[in-house]
Amino acid sequence: MLRIVNRVLLALTGVVLLAVGVLALAGWPPFDGRGDVVLSREERTHWRDASWWWPLVIGVLALVVLLAVWWALAQLRRRRLAEVLVETGDGEGALLRGRALEAALTAEAEALEGVERADVLLRGRRRTTPEARVGLVLEPRAEPVVTLDRLRTEALEHARTSAGLDRLPAEVRLRGTRHRAERAL
Template sequence: MLRTVNRVLLGLVGLLLLVAGGSVLAVGLGAKPPSWWVHDGRHDVLLSDSARTRWRDEGWWWPAVIAALAVLVLLTLWWLSAVLRRHRLGEVLVDTGDGEGALLRGRALEGVLSDEAGQLDGVERAQVRLTGRRRAPEARMRLLLEPHVDPGDALHGLTTEALAHARDSAGLAALPAEVRLRGVKHRAERVS
């Protein structure tokens, strides 16, 4: 959902900037603006001296401006951190049983889990992505099932074999997983 919000917000901001900049450029090049537009002609400025200094002496003006800019900066920083945040777990902390821990690369655990899930009966392809924290990873899996397999059987095999092996080998108390199942669609073939 964040990707959709990101694209919509960037699209709206880009469209607003394009329309505003294009209209100012068009008026600056000599196009006749509509009567409601903010400036009248080529040599007119966007903000006059009186418009710029109108609220300067009011007591609420500067706190309101500073609060609005602070909110804008916080929203921009939140958006930037959401865009730059890694969506894939880099490493998993494995409990070695002696009070210490070992770090396991997240991609390695993803590969093993994907290979083991792909070898289950009726699974044509498996994709795994680890998310969450180092001490509490979560798996997001996509399984492409062959047409003859029962999805319940495939899901049971996945939880009792592949996920259980990954959880036990990493010494995790739990390995929650979101599994998306999709069936293979074969094209009709002509038999002669």
């Protein structure tokens, strides 16, 4: 979601800047003279006497500031799980790096029959149950039901037991590779 918001904001900013630049280069009003101003005195004071004008301006600016703060905080939020707390039985526990568990889960998922490529992302917090987001790109002749069942019973189960987790919920997205159509002879 955040990547989409970032791309939309970047695209809108680029379009606005491009439009203003083209208008300025073309010499269209209000950019058509050296001594001209962007807003005349009459245009600046047109809405001053309207009772709804200043509350609207303040409300819109407040909304823009709130959206900017939300966006900045969303940039700082971690998307990946940095560490998983593994219970060792001594009361202390051990820390397992999230990327190491992701790499092991990715390697095991890619070793499954019918899987061309796998991407794994662990989300959550260290002290809570992590969640796995798995993206699989299947080969042309793969059987999705069999592949999904093997992923659940083998790769995810091995990751869950090796990390000492009670459960490891996962969201799996399957996609097929593009390939040329086969001809029947």
